Amino acid sequence: EDKVVQSPLSLVVHEGDTVTLNCSYEVTNFRSLLWYKQEKKAPTFLFMLTSSGIEKKSGRLSSILDKKELFSILNITATQTGDSAVYLCAVVGTSYGKLTFGQGTILTVHP
Amino acid sequence: EAGVAQSPRYKIIEKRQSVAFWCNPISGHATLYWYQQILGQGPKLLIQFQNNGVVDDSQLPKDRFSAERLKGVDSTLKIQPAKLEDSAVYLCASSLVRAGTGELFFGEGSRLTVL
Numbered sequence: 001e002d003k004v005v006q007s008p009l010s011l012v013v014h015e016g017d018t019v020t021l022n023c024s025y026e027v028t029n030f031r032s033l034l035w036y037k038q039e040k041k042a043p044t045f046l047f048m049l050t051s052s053g054i055e056k057k058s059g060r061l062s063s064i065l066d067k068k069e070l071f072s073i074l075n076i077t078a079t080q081t082g083d084s085a086v087y088l089c090a091v092v093g094t095s096y097g098k099l100t101f102g103q104g105t106i107l108t109v110h111p
Numbered sequence: 112e113a114g115v116a117q118s119p120r121y122k123i124i125e126k127r128q129s130v131a132f133w134c135n136p137i138s139g140h141a142t143l144y145w146y147q148q149i150l151g152q153g154p155k156l157l158i159q160f161q162n163n164g165v166v167d168d169s170q171l172p173k174d175r176f177s178a179e180r181l182k183g184v185d186s187t188l189k190i191q192p193a194k195l196e197d198s199a200v201y202l203c204a205s206s207l208v209r210a211g212t213g214e215l216f217f218g219e220g221s222r223l224t225v226l
Contacts, residue, residue, distance in 0.1 A: 004153075006153075034214065034215075041219045041220070042115075042202060042217035042218055042219045042220060043154070043202075043217050044217075045214040045215070045216075048214060088153055088154070090153075098156055098159060098167050099144070099156065099215060100156070101146075101153030101154045101155070102153050103151075103152050103153045104152075104153050
């Protein structure tokens with residue numbers, strides 16, 4: 001059974017801090033890893049990673065995948081209160097594209 | 112472009128009653144998913160459709176949950192009879208292709224409270 005573990009489970013920081021969120025996985029026939037941001041509503045897509053060592057970047061957010069060590073990190077620099085959310089990591093490991101999610105990291109950014 | 116539509120947004124029922132949720136995916140998306148998200152946990156896949164065929168329902172409690180996707184477009188998820196532990200947000204998502212090659216687009220979810 002595919003497994004995704006995220007850490008930390010929760011994180012409280014102040015505006016301007018840099019945070020690193022971790023995602024480790026065990027999956028058969030890895031295809032891709034995705035990061036989502038979930039505020040009070042539906043998860044919204046951030047990144048999809050398929051290749052090791054290639055950083056994906058969008059503004060203050062960046063992510064990288066290590067397929068040898070089976071983990072990914074999501075970095076957020078110069079955090080803002082609007083970054084407060086649950087960050088979900090998910091992996092796809094079957095030919096049918098089943099997405100398995102981790103439990104999420106709750107990020108709280110204080111002004 | 113219209114997003115994934117779900118209804119109802121909220122539903123409160125008593126245990127042993129039945130409930131149905133509806134989802135309309137993004138036009139042209141062949142793959143549709145139903146996820147259950149219990150408070151404090153990540154979403155758990157209940158069922159995945161490719162057009163109107165089921166490709167994964169291994170985690171669907173088939174004694175009480177059922178889902179269908181008629182004509183490969185809209186989908187309904189039914190729970191009968193509901194249990195207290197079914198209290199959760201039910202998220203519908205769709206993708207143009209299978210997950211892993213493209214992102215999933217989620218609806219805003221249907222929050223179920225079972226009393």
